[in-house]
Amino acid sequence: MSTSQSTPRGLRPHIVLVGKCNAGKSLLLNAISGHDIAIVSPTAGTTTDPVSRASELVPFGPVVYVDTAGIDDDGALGAARTKKTRRAVAGADILLYVTKPDTWSDDDDAELGRLRESKKPVLVVETHADVPASDESSFSVTDPPENRFRVSSVSGIGIDELKLTLIEKLSGARETQKTLLDDLVRPFRVIMMIVPIDLEAPAGRLIMPQVQTIREALDGDAMTVVVKEREVSWALEQLTRPPDLVITDSQVVLKAAGAIPDSVPLTTFSILFSRFKGDLDLFVKNARMIDSLRHGSRVLITETCSHHAHCDDIARVKIPRWLRQYTGKDLAIDVVGGPFPEQIDQYELVIHCGACTITRSQMHARLGEARSIEAPITNYGVAISHIHGVLERVLEPFVNAERQLDL
Numbered sequence: 108m109s110t111s112q113s114t115p116r117g118l119r120p121h122i123v124l125v126g127k128c129n130a131g132k133s134l135l136l137n138a139i140s141g142h143d144i145a146i147v148s149p150t151a152g153t154t155t156d157p158v159s160r161a162s163e164l165v166p167f168g169p170v171v172y173v174d175t176a177g178i179d180d181d182g183a184l185g186a187a188r189t190k191k192t193r194r195a196v197a198g199a200d201i202l203l204y205v206t207k208p209d210t211w212s213d214d215d216d217a218e219l220g221r222l223r224e225s226k227k228p229v230l231v232v233e234t235h236a237d238v239p240a241s242d243e244s245s246f247s248v249t250d251p252p253e254n255r256f257r258v259s260s261v262s263g264i265g266i267d268e269l270k271l272t273l274i275e276k277l278s279g280a281r282e283t284q285k286t287l288l289d290d291l292v293r294p295f296r297v298i299m300m301i302v303p304i305d306l307e308a309p310a311g312r313l314i315m316p317q318v319q320t321i322r323e324a325l326d327g328d329a330m331t332v333v334v335k336e337r338e339v340s341w342a343l344e345q346l347t348r349p350p351d352l353v354i355t356d357s358q359v360v361l362k363a364a365g366a367i368p369d370s371v372p373l374t375t376f377s378i379l380f381s382r383f384k385g386d387l388d389l390f391v392k393n394a395r396m397i398d399s400l401r402h403g404s405r406v407l408i409t410e411t412c413s414h415h416a417h418c419d420d421i422a423r424v425k426i427p428r429w430l431r432q433y434t435g436k437d438l439a440i441d442v443v444g445g446p447f448p449e450q451i452d453q454y455e456l457v458i459h460c461g462a463c464t465i466t467r468s469q470m471h472a473r474l475g476e477a478r479s480i481e482a483p484i485t486n487y488g489v490a491i492s493h494i495h496g497v498l499e500r501v502l503e504p505f506v507n508a509e510r511q512l513d514l
């Protein structure tokens with residue numbers, strides 16, 4: 108597997124193509140990516156649900172292209188398709204609004220306005236540059252020229268220019284992007300990671316959040332010590348000085364908090380991810396709602412990926428058990444994996460996984476959906492730490508990091 112193919116989707120910026128039916132989105136996607144990713148047909152409405160494909164935008168690196176159904180799709184399933192397109196837009200890192208010569212209308216102005224409200228970069232791309240247009244007015248007059256492109260997906264006119272702009276915008280965003288260990292890792296620091304190898308651990312490998320954290324620690328020139336929970340005390344004795352930070356799997360956070368001296372900063376992988384991908388302050392505020400759950404309260408546990416559930420599965424077994432033990436209430440708990448469920452307003456609390464397989468933009472799109480219907484949402488690591496009474500402790504590293512930045 109090549110380096111680019113092995114990059115997880117959650118670390119690839121998503122480039123989403125939007126436009127009316129038959130604007131040439133699929134053909135454009137194939138022209139930019141250099142592959143036949145999307146099905147191309149002169150028949151309007153060939154793309155139904157969003158089609159996403161991991162690819163490489165050279166020399167920027169790994170990306171995901173997402174082709175969407177036409178926004179004017181008025182077929183029987185049009186409304187459902189448009190909803191899926193809206194979700195793809197909400198999770199985008201950059202948007203291409205694709206249009207054909209001589210077709211621009213008030214609808215395009217309205218759609219472009221909606222896309223701009225998302226505060227994401229939007230490039231307007233007119234296809235069929237090899238076919239003479241009757242006038243120059245296809246573009247919205249308010250677009251700055253650097254955000255407008257005329258391309259031909261057939262002859263390649265304008266494609267390189269468009270790709271250069273994509274690379275420039277994505278590179279700029281990458282430079283300002285926070286990282287998982289942002290402000291926590293420095294050269295020559297020692298970071299201990301506690302990784303249980305239990306029935307849930309996949310054979311022969313570590314899970315993505317652990318791998319990603321180790322990689323960031325190495326990128327930051329820190330020393331990484333990885334141990335199972337049983338070896339923590341022994342590992343501490345081997346070190347000539349206490350670690351600068353300990354990161355534990357949430358499932359053994361109570362054990363870790365007992366074994367690690369109070370003077371050593373401690374947090375969890377899941378909390379790192381909730382800060383990196385989600386909204387840590389919001390999750391902390393909502394985790395306290397666990398205390399007000401009553402008999403019959405409905406709780407949704409949602410995972411981004413659907414994987415084979417184990418007999419001691421965190422979502423299906425452990426969190427429900429801890430929640431019921433902590434609250435002493437008979438809770439109605441549902442567990443859903445995969446796409447974000449539609450009817451989350453029926454729940455008094457939504458507990459989301461670390462979201463390692465989706466991007467920050469996609470996680471924020473989920474948070475936006477929850478916010479729009481005032482559904483309280485928190486995250487595994489925050490909820491588990493709250494239940495175990497160690498939430499304040501595992502949040503301390505971030506408070507301290509902020510204090511240090513203020514100095």
Ligand code: SF4
Nearest residue numbers: 412460461462463464
């Ligand atoms: S359930 Fe969530 S945190 Fe766990 S591996 Fe899947 S996406 Fe990552």
